Amino acid sequence: MSATAYRPTDVKEEEVHVKEPSYLEDGHSVKSWLLTGDHKRIGIMYLITISIFFFVGSLAAGLIRAQLVLPANSLLEAETYNKVFTAHGVVMIFFFLLVAIPAVFGNFVLPLAIGARDLAFPRLNLLSYYLYLLGGLLATTALLTGGIETGWTFYVPLSSMYSNGQVTMAIVGAFVAGFSSIATAVNFIATIHKMRAPGMTWGRLPLWVWSTYATSLVIILGTPVVAITLLLVVFERVFRLGIFSPELGGDPVLFQHLFWFYSHPAVYIMVLPAMGVISDIIATFSSRRIFGYEFIAFSSLLIAALGFLVWGHHMFISSQSMYQSVVFSLISFLVAVPSAIKIFNWTATLYKGHIRLQTPMVYALGFIGLFTLGGLTGLFLACLGTDVHLTNTYFVVAHFHYVMVGGSVMAFLGALHYWWPKMTGRMYPDNWGKVNALLVFVGFNLTFFPQFILGFLGMPRRYAYYYFAPQYQPLHILSTAGASVLAIAFAIPFFYLTRSLKYGAKASDNPWHATGLEWTVASPPPTHNFHETPVVTREQYEFGHLVPEVRAIEESDKARRDAEIAAEHAAEAASTEAK
Amino acid sequence: MGTVPIAPEQASNFAYWHDLIFYTLSALTAVFTILVGVLVISFVIKYKKGSNADRSNPPHESKIMEFTWIVIPTGLGLVMFFAGAKLFLDMRTPPANAMEVYVIGKQWMWHSQHSNGVRENNTLHVPLGKPVKLTMISQDVIHAFYIPEFRTQYHVVPGRYTQQWFVPTRVGRYQLFCNVYCGTQHSEMGGYVYVMPPDDFEKWLENGGDTVKPMSLEQSGQKVYNRLGCNNCHGAKSNMRAPSLAGIYQSKRRMTDNSVAVADEAYLRESILRPYNRVNYGYEKQMPEYAGTVTEEEVLQLISYMKTLGGAGDVEGAPKTLEMDPRKGSSPVPPTSSTVGAAGAISAQSNATPGQRPDQNSVGALAAQAPSKN
Amino acid sequence: MSSHGSHLPGHIHVFPIWMYVKVFIALFVLMILTVAASYVDFTHIHPLGMTISPLVGSLINNVIAMTIAVLKATLVVLFFMHVKFSTRLTKIFAVSGFVWMSLMFLILLDYGTRAWEPVPSWEKFEGSALSRQKGEKAEETSVRPRQ
Amino acid sequence: MATLAHHDSDFVEHVHHQFEDIEQQNEAYLVGMWAFLVTEVMFFGAMFLVYSLYRWFYQADFYAAHHELSIPAGAINTTILLASSFTMVMAVHFAQLRNKLMVMLNLVATIGLATAFLLIKFLYEWPEKAKHFLVPGPGFDPQHLEGTSKRAWELFYSLYFAMTGLHALHIIIGILIIGALAFLWQKGAKSVTEDYIPTELVGLYWHFVDLVWIFLFPLFYLIPK
């Protein structure tokens, strides 16, 4: 094929691997980065940007926790506190977590993992990054020039008629960011459908490509709905079109329906790629073919599909029809099943593996524990009778931090440590990584477990003060203490990872003995990824050719099986002869 | 700090059932989390790379296993679903003989009205052991009427009535929260639900809502204060709606025309009856004129109550001495406001994040407090 | 036409102009039809001397209007957008958009079932006592629900 | 019925580096476009949902309110859009045949029709609404309520402006895209002249815009009693 045409002509066949510049060295000017079409560079740009947003969101989290140490008269005025938690929610959801795994690792690794030279539409990809940046800047401007006081859910009529400040600008920011994620998803879908290397069949895709595919479907089906819904709120604020306005006989609950029709699937946008990453890490670090490949792959699609049918579980007591509440509760219980499938398949993968407890693996194991707890507490909320009490309390706050921070952020950190050598060509100190992963785990539980109890006790969320209910204070103090640990634990990787850029040992092409195609190219990869379009001949997750122990076992198993068969044949022959 | 509670009291007919389901779910959660945790940890230990465990014939799939862990969670889930749905349907089906109370939510107060016309603000009195049905509506944004000890809440929506019901099962005073974010003072939109023995309740209702008789002037003043909803606007701290009344008595107040007035009895009286005669610096003519609405007696009571609202710097303020709602009007004065510098700092901070309602000049409002506080 | 069912590699299908013209004429006729149908009052069908309840009459109107719209849309999608002649993948995408959209219409079930609740919570009267003035507080409402 | 054979070598310049061949590139473009159209369906779908709900609840008021819309204007606009869809598909047809002149003619005709649509909308229909105080907001004051609810009228016109407004926005975007395409054809850029897929993609978008109007027209202009 024409692939060879793109190889630098002056390089000799054998030396290609050594001499071709990596994507990092292919142009050093600022322009070569800002106008790049290279999916890897765009991935890095995303990584830097989301890190900044994560920092901003965390700062807000710090303020929240500091405020809640005292029941009253604390750091912030009520109004400021409200702005802070809104900023925290908006930044963390729209500008950090929804983008984190798909846009960073999706961009960087997806084409490598399926054996493509780039995403299908590199320029669209760059546009998508800038849309995201624009959205982020708009939202940040909104936060800095007055802030928004609506909560990240933008419930009407508060957000449309009663709340002042920069709601319009913030919404437009989220809207623009929404188009960025649509563009990314369209790109991924076209890429996964049309650009797989020969032999990379659907059944051989890495599991996290499957989950990225499922995520992309959710994005293109859900995001436009929230986009138009938020746009209608803007219309109400700016042009006074009263579409959800109760004053005109409109229904504010309709806004919630439309909002959650996207925003519940959105929580799966945040967790599906995380689950995919975990599948890959678990398989790699146990050097073990993943248990139940089809089930894991299929459960991603099932989660994506069923995820669209449970939005009403955020509205059990919103005055939606109680019959609909019952149906939504039922489906919410069902959507837990595909998650259960994943959890158990991962656990089974560990069985008879060759487990290496390196940093990504520690994060992955932490993910399993925290996501299980977070997911199961989701069932308290999916259960109608208990949700009536628990809704909008700190129990919900704890639930979603368990799945989002304990789940997705842990997976994000795992993914970062997993692909860091590939992205930068450098190793980081593994011991630091491991210890830090444990620190995150401990700090996290300390922060958010007390919040389950707070919620059960009835502490409502989004409260700036609670001087009328001082019994909540001890648990809040505990939670803040945990957050301090967490703050440190989130800061440490930043330092050792940055340091590794300069001082880290050079990474080999495949430091983890992983099977994905991205590990067959140099670390860091050359601009056009592959010299020859790779041809895939193995199933995904076959470690025999990479890990001697696995090969030994495969061979002894095979020998034994052969022996058994031979023995059987012999016995058969003997018995026929006896007749 | 005393003991840290880990479970709320059970004070309604739903509480027991709720807790039963809650604890069952907790047990399930514990079982599954521990199961997964133990499996993961033991596998990691046993199959750590280099350990000499038996690794022959590693399985790659098993229909039976998959089936098991699909069916068991589905089954358990369905059981919990039915339990929860049953309780929920009960919660949504008020009995025909329920006593009806109307509730209005608005930024940021609760207003309730009993069938004989008795009105309350931020409180709700209900009889023990009788089903009570609340019919609720909001005047502005969405709120939720939440009583944790009753394990029940429901949204209060503008434009239509919503309902919830319960049977209180224990005498006492229970926290009432607004539990849908509704704007700046969401956290302070609350009060108490009082569960009274039925006889006491009847009497209370007949006496037009008076809880205890006889009352001191201050106490009646507090009642009037609450009934008229002064605390709807006047909070613990000055906010965009109204200046704080904490420590107002004998303090200097700055007016829109920059004149200064000392808040003596006459000033207070005028401020209640004809608030527009002299408007506080930074505020607008927002406060209703109470002339014609309150009696002279009540004005007196109000003034004596306002005198008890802690002086500046008095951290605990009056609430200690009176059996009263610590939540409104009389809550601790911010220590920061005792000095000009600190108060100035507050307003500076607000300046940094302006986001006021366009109809109020709140930056000025906060700044105005600085000179007036000393 | 069916012989052109698939998009063979290296080949494109050029369809005769008359196909597009026919589709366009059909669309135009359907447009006239839908306008015409909207003027017919199905509560009184005079030639037959029938009267039916206004509800059913308006329903008939709606069904006709929507059927025609769907027909027109189908023509556009199949012929102008070439879905009839494209790959299975394209067909799946084209259909899935509409399927998912109808999924969203499940939201309407909420409103459809509210009437059966023990405590119906959708009142068809106009809103609340609020005026649409931003932030403006309305008069104290009468607390009792309308009967 | 002509079938043209294409040879990859003709196009190598226009195959982007990430693709193996033109075939793969074209298929990827089509998949991408359709994925985008799915999002558009959901986008407008949400608004149709809102519309359906309110129409259901306020049928009588919506019926009364819709009398203020001009059916002739709506019908003319429908015809215009249908015709523009036709010219667009003709442009695609001639792009397949690489008949530059006809492509240009059809693209320009499409732009012209689209502009006519907008002119009718912005210069006739909307100002007409403003004249009758039918623009939602403080000045909303319909003259012919005849016992129906003013608030529901305002709801109707809120929906009307939101939905037709967003549709008009799509038309404007469409005009820009078609303009860009026409420009490329005019310049003889190989990326569009040598392969019909770019033209087809623009066509897909344009037909979708038409599709939305096909539903908007009966829903707003032809409400039965």
Ligand code: HEA
């Ligand atoms: C990554 C994000 C994420 C994920 C994955 C989930 C997963 C789930 N969530 Fe969560 N949720 C949020 C993010 C997320 N959620 C957020 C952000 C909110 C609040 C929004 C706001 O209001 O601001 C929220 C709120 C929320 C509510 C509304 C609460 C309220 O406001 O009243 C509900 C109610 O049903 C709910 C349920 C669930 C369920 C059933 C799952 C399931 O998918 C979980 C499935 C997983 C498991 C169950 C664990 C693994 C299974 C086993 C180990 C086997 C055993 C299983 C059984 C016995 C069934 N969530």
Ligand code: HEA
């Ligand atoms: C990806 C999503 C994400 C992430 C990563 C986090 C991370 C954290 N969140 Fe967040 N959170 C949300 C998403 C997320 N959150 C959402 C969606 C809401 C709902 C918003 C709404 O209601 O609208 C929410 C709400 C929310 C609340 C409830 C607020 C309320 O309802 O009143 C709390 C309270 O504890 C909280 C805490 C935390 C903490 C401690 C962390 C930690 O993990 C963060 C770790 C970092 C630190 C602990 C601080 C680092 C700080 C510094 C370096 C500076 C220190 C500065 C000072 C002390 C002044 N979050």
Ligand code: CUA
């Ligand atoms: Cu009212 Cu929150």
Ligand SMILES: [Cu+2]
């Ligand atoms: Cu959800």
